[in-house]
Amino acid sequence: MTTARDRGLAAALADARDRPDGAERCAELERIASRADATGDPRTALSARFALVEAYLHRGERWRAVEPVRRMRTTLDGQPGLLDARPDELTRLRRHQRQAVEASFGTPRVGLDQARSLLDALAGELGEDAAPVAELRCRLADHLGDEPAARRAYERWSAADANDPVGGCAGCAPARRADLLAGWGEPEAALAALAPALAGWVEPQSVPTRRGERQAAAAGAMACTDQPERALAVGLLPWLRTGAVTRAARAHVRAYRRHRSEKTAFPLLAAHLRFCALGGYLHRGLEILTEQLPELDRPADDLAAMEFAAAGALLCGLAAESGLGGRRIHRPGHGSRPAAEVDVATLGTQLQGLATALAGSFDARNGTGHQSGRIASWLAERPLAAPVSLAAESEFDEEPDADDPAEPLLPGPEEPAPLDAALLAAALDARGEPYTPEPDGTLAGRWGEATIQFRLLGRDGDVLHARVVAERRLPAGRRAEAYAFCNAWNHDRLLPAAYVHEPGDGTLVLAAGISTDLSCGVAPAQLAMLVAAAVRTGTAYAEAVAALP
Numbered sequence: 001m002t003t004a005r006d007r008g009l010a011a012a013l014a015d016a017r018d019r020p021d022g023a024e025r026c027a028e029l030e031r032i033a034s035r036a037d038a039t040g041d042p043r044t045a046l047s048a049r050f051a052l053v054e055a056y057l058h059r060g061e062r063w064r065a066v067e068p069v070r071r072m073r074t075t076l077d078g079q080p081g082l083l084d085a086r087p088d089e090l091t092r093l094r095r096h097q098r099q100a101v102e103a104s105f106g107t108p109r110v111g112l113d114q115a116r117s118l119l120d121a122l123a124g125e126l127g128e129d130a131a132p133v134a135e136l137r138c139r140l141a142d143h144l145g146d147e148p149a150a151r152r153a154y155e156r157w158s159a160a161d162a163n164d165p166v167g168g169c170a171g172c173a174p175a176r177r178a179d180l181l182a183g184w185g186e187p188e189a190a191l192a193a194l195a196p197a198l199a200g201w202v203e204p205q206s207v208p209t210r211r212g213e214r215q216a217a218a219a220g221a222m223a224c225t226d227q228p229e230r231a232l233a234v235g236l237l238p239w240l241r242t243g244a245v246t247r248a249a250r251a252h253v254r255a256y257r258r259h260r261s262e263k264t265a266f267p268l269l270a271a272h273l274r275f276c277a278l279g280g281y282l283h284r285g286l287e288i289l290t291e292q293l294p295e296l297d298r299p300a301d302d303l304a305a306m307e308f309a310a311a312g313a314l315l316c317g318l319a320a321e322s323g324l325g326g327r328r329i330h331r332p333g334h335g336s337r338p339a340a341e342v343d344v345a346t347l348g349t350q351l352q353g354l355a356t357a358l359a360g361s362f363d364a365r366n367g368t369g370h371q372s373g374r375i376a377s378w379l380a381e382r383p384l385a386a387p388v389s390l391a392a393e394s395e396f397d398e399e400p401d402a403d404d405p406a407e408p409l410l411p412g413p414e415e416p417a418p419l420d421a422a423l424l425a426a427a428l429d430a431r432g433e434p435y436t437p438e439p440d441g442t443l444a445g446r447w448g449e450a451t452i453q454f455r456l457l458g459r460d461g462d463v464l465h466a467r468v469v470a471e472r473r474l475p476a477g478r479r480a481e482a483y484a485f486c487n488a489w490n491h492d493r494l495l496p497a498a499y500v501h502e503p504g505d506g507t508l509v510l511a512a513g514i515s516t517d518l519s520c521g522v523a524p525a526q527l528a529m530l531v532a533a534a535v536r537t538g539t540a541y542a543e544a545v546a547a548l549p
Contacts, residue, residue, distance in 0.1 A: 009032055009035060009036055009039070009041060009044045010044060010543065010544070010547045012028075012032050013029075013032050013044060013047060013048055013051070013540070013543065014540040014543060014544055016028040016029050016032060016048070016051070017051055017536045017537065017539065017540040018493070018536070018537060018540060021055060021058060021059065021532070025055060026052060026055050026056065026059075026064075029048050029049075029051050029052040029055065030048075030052060030068075032044070032048040033045045033048035033049050033052065033068070033071070036048060037071075037075075042075050042078075042079055042082055043082070045071075045072075045075055046072055046075060046076075046082070046083075046089075047448060047543060049068040049069075049071060049072045049075075050072075050089075050092065050093075050096075050448065051536070051539075052065075052068045053065045053068050053069060053072075053096050054431075056068075057099065057431075057432065058431075058532060060300060062099060062100075062102070062103040062106065062301070063103045063106065063107045063109050063110050063301070065096065065099065065100055065103065066100045066103055066104075066110050066114055066115075066118075069093075069096050069097055069099075069100040069118065070100070070114065070117075070118065072093055072096075073093075073097070073118070073121055076093070088446045089448065091165050091166060091434075092433070094122060094125065094126070094132075094166045095165070095166050095432070095433070097118045097119075097121065097122050098122065098132050098136065098166060098167070098168065099432070100114075100115070100118050101115045101118050101119045101122075101136050101140070102136070102139075102168075103115075103301075104140070104143075105139060105140070105143050105303060106300070106301030106302060106303045106304070107301050107302040107303070108302065108361045108362050108364070108365040108366075109302075111365070112365060112366065115140065116140075119133070119136050119137070119140070122136070122166075123137075126164075126166065128156070129156050129159075129160060130160060130161075130164060130166075131157060131160035131161055131162060131164045131167045132164055132166045132167040132168070134153050134154075134156035134157035134160055135153075135157045135167065135168070135173075135176070137149075137153035137156075137157075138150050138151075138153035138154045138156075138157050138180065139176075139180070141153060142180055142183070143362075143366070143370075143371075144366050144368055144370060145368050145369075145370025145371075145373070147184060150180070151184075154177070154180065157177075158177070165434055168432075169224050169226070169429070169432075170224070171197065171224025171226070171227055172197075172224050172226055172227070172230060174193050174194050174195070174196045174197040174231060175194065175197055175227075175230050175231045175234045177190075177193040178190040178191070178193040178194045178231070178234050178235065178238070179234050181193055182234070182237060182238050183374075187237070187238035187239075187241040187242050188238070188242060190234070190235070190238040191235060191238045191239070191242065194231050194234060194235050194238075197224075197227050197228060197230075197231035198228055198231050198232070198235070224429065225422065225425060225426035225429050226429075228254075228255075229254065229255040229258045229259060229265075229268075230255075230265075230268060232251040232252075232254055232255040233251075233252075233255045233259065233268040233271045233272065234268075234271065235248070235251055236248050236251055236252055236255075236271050236272070236274070236275040237271065237274060237275065237278070239251065240275065240278055240279055240384045241384060245279065248275060248279065249279070249281075252272060252275050252276075252279075255268075255272070256272050256288070259272065260288075260291065260292070261413065261414075261415070262413060263295075263300075263413055264300070264413075264430070266292075266295050266299060266300045266304050266308070267300055267301075267303070267304040267307070269288070269292050269295075269308055269311075270304070270307035270308045270310070270311040271311075272288060273285055273288060273289060273308070273311035273312055273314070273315050274311045274314065274315075274378070274381075276288060276315060277311070277314045277315040277318050277381075277383070278314075278381060278382075278383050278384045279383070279384065280383055282315070282318060282319045282322055282324060283324075285315045285319070286315065286316075286319060286324070286327065286329065286344065289312050289315060289316075289329065289347075290329045290330065292308075293312075293329070293331055293332070294332050295308075296308055296309065296312075296354075297332070297334040297335075302358055302361070302362070303358075303362075305354070305358060306354075306355050306358035306359055306362075306371070306375065307355075309351040309352070309354040309355035309358070310351070310352070310355035310359075310375045310378045310379060311378065312347070312348070312351040313348050313349075313351040313352035313355055313379060314378055314379055314381060315348075316344045316345065316347050316348025316351065317348050317352075317379070318383065319344050319348075320344055320345045320348060324344055325343060325344050325345035326343050326344070326345070327343065327344045328341045328342065328343050328344075329341070329342055329343075329344060329347055330342075331347065352379060355375050355379075356372065356375060359371040359372040359374070359375045360372055413523060413524050413525040414523050414525055415523055415524075416520070416521035416522060416523050416526075417521055417522070417523070417524075418462065418521055419456060419461065419462050419464060419518045419521070419522050419527070420456070420461065421441055421456065421461075423522070423524060423527055424443060424454060424456065424464070424527065424531075425437075425443065426524065427524065427527045427528045427530075427531045428443055428445070428454070428531060430528060431531070431532075431535075433445060433447070434446075438453075440455070441455060441456065442454065442455040443455070447535050447538065447539045448539045448542060448543065449470060449471045449472065449539065449542035449543055449545070449546045450468050450469065450470060450471065450538045450539045450541065450542035451468075451469045451471070452466055452467070452468050452469075452534060452535060452538045453466070453467045453469075454466050454531070454534070455467075457515070458517075458519070460519070462517070462518050462519040463515055463516065463517050463518065463519075464515070464516045464518055464522075464527075464530060465513060465514070465515045465516075466496070466513065466514045466515075466531075466534035466538065467511060467512075467513050468496050468511060468512040468513065468514075468534075468538035468541055468542065469509060469510075469511045469542075470509075470510045470511070470541065470542040470545035470546070471542060471546070472510070472542075472545050472546045472548070473507040473508060473509055473510070474507065474508045474510065474548070475506065475507060475508070476502065476506050476507060476508055478508065479500070479502075479508060481548075482500045482508045482510060483500055485498075485510070485544075485545075485548065486498035486499055486500055486510065489512075489541065489544065493537075495514050495533070495534075495537045496512035496513055496514045496534070496537050496538055496541055497512055497513055497514070498510065498511070498512040498541060499511055499512065499513075510545045512538065512541050514533075514534050514537070514538075516530055
């Protein structure tokens with residue numbers, strides 16, 4: 001095993017981590033990883049690719065993470081003991097393997113052989129009955145149209161430990177299971193699967209309050225902050241199919257208030273459009289389609305674009321049959337397509353063409369006709385409930401009573417709000433990395449060589465503080481060297497502020513901190529950037545400590 005580190009590469013990696021997110025930063029991280037491969041420095045190669053994968057995930061380009069994850073596996077296969085002393089990094093790599101396999105469900109740009117190879121490697125380490133492996137086998141088989149294989153894997157997944165650290169969000173697992181069951185034509189089973197995510201949240205005669213939900217999220221920081229709205233969206237069609245029309249309507253009202261402004265909720269918008277189409281709320285559906293149509297030009301992935309387009313085409317088709325085909329909708333320009341006022345019937349044809357083309361792209365890669373068949377079945381659906389009068393659709397615009405603080409759980413991504421524990425937990429949850437809530441409310445996680453603790457300080461809890469502790473300690477006899485290192489770091493870099501702590505056990509702890517006053521509020525997107533900056537600069541600091549002689 002190569003133990004020497006290229007000092008120039010270590011410095012270049014620290015600099016790259018400090019760069020703003022963007023294509024240039026990703027290109028520099030790739031260059032450093034390739035150079036580390038060429039010079040026999042596997043540790044730096046892994047560190048650079050960890051940073052590269054996380055940059056792609058942060059940018060919403062999950063499919064681009066597949067190749068660096070594959071290269072990391074190749075590095076580890078060549079030196080199997082490289083991460084033996086770093087079990088957290090091994091778990092982190094396996095979690096990225098899962099995300100790389102999931103990327104193949106979202107776009108045909110990822111080859112099936114690549115996805116299967118990464119999944120087989122994960123199964124070889126965790127076992128076929130581990131929850132992450134069983135879930136991925138199930139979803140891959142379902143994506144290919146092999147329902148029997150998917151159902152066998154579903155049974156293994158259901159019986160496995162839901163809290164496996166490599167697995168996806170445990171709080172969202174009920175929604176993922178319900179989505180599969182609904183697709184297999186089992187609405188009652190889908191609603192039963194959703195029960196854990198909806199317990200205590202959905203009451204036919206009342207709507208939970210924002211304050212109550214935020215307090216619940218703060219008290220249980222490991223709970224999924226996407227719930228209950230994601231589960232409500234997944235349950236819309238099963239409720240319609242089982243005759244629970246009122247509950248479906250209430251769920252749509254509740255969930256769409258949040259999903260309308262969240263970029264990450266784009267994959268769920270197809271469920272809202274299908275509910276409006278099949279529930280008879282055609283005017284409401286066209287309003288949503290008009291509002292969300294610009295997002296189709298910058299979708300989360302190809303699968304989300306395909307499903308949104310298919311749901312929009314279904315809605316437009318049913319609207320045209322009801323005499324609304326001449327209604328005009330503004331479609332913004334994108335690329336070479338000019339902005340235009342398009343009638344509903346024409347827009348439906350355009351959306352159907354897009355959905356069909358994307359389904360064909362998936363099927364060409366998969367060697368099946370399943371996705372094309374699935375989209376065709378969506379387009380052939382007919383209303384499940386009698387249309388309501390237009391006056392009744394005013395229920396969708398009702399706001400909570402003035403004396404009821406009920407509103408969505410979290411603000412929109414660009415909407416400033418007071419800093420609180422729920423917002424901080426949501427920012428960390430969105431990264432998809434494990435962290436641990438401590439009794440004093442601190443949220444602590446491990447990133448590479450660094451342990452980072454996020455806490456709220458100040459009289460009103462409106463100061464975000466991130467404390468970084470490097471894994472490596474120095475002997476107390478190197479005190480002067482430790483102070484010199486921290487002084488040099490603080491001279492050359494803005495963040496984090498480095499210092500030396502002496503715990504009294506003969507060692508020196510090299511720590512650092514970042515404090516940000518957010519007394520004027522913070523938008524979730526801004527908070528995500530602050531957390532990302534703390535993680536990026538904190539890991540760079542810890543890497544620099546690890547590189548000391």
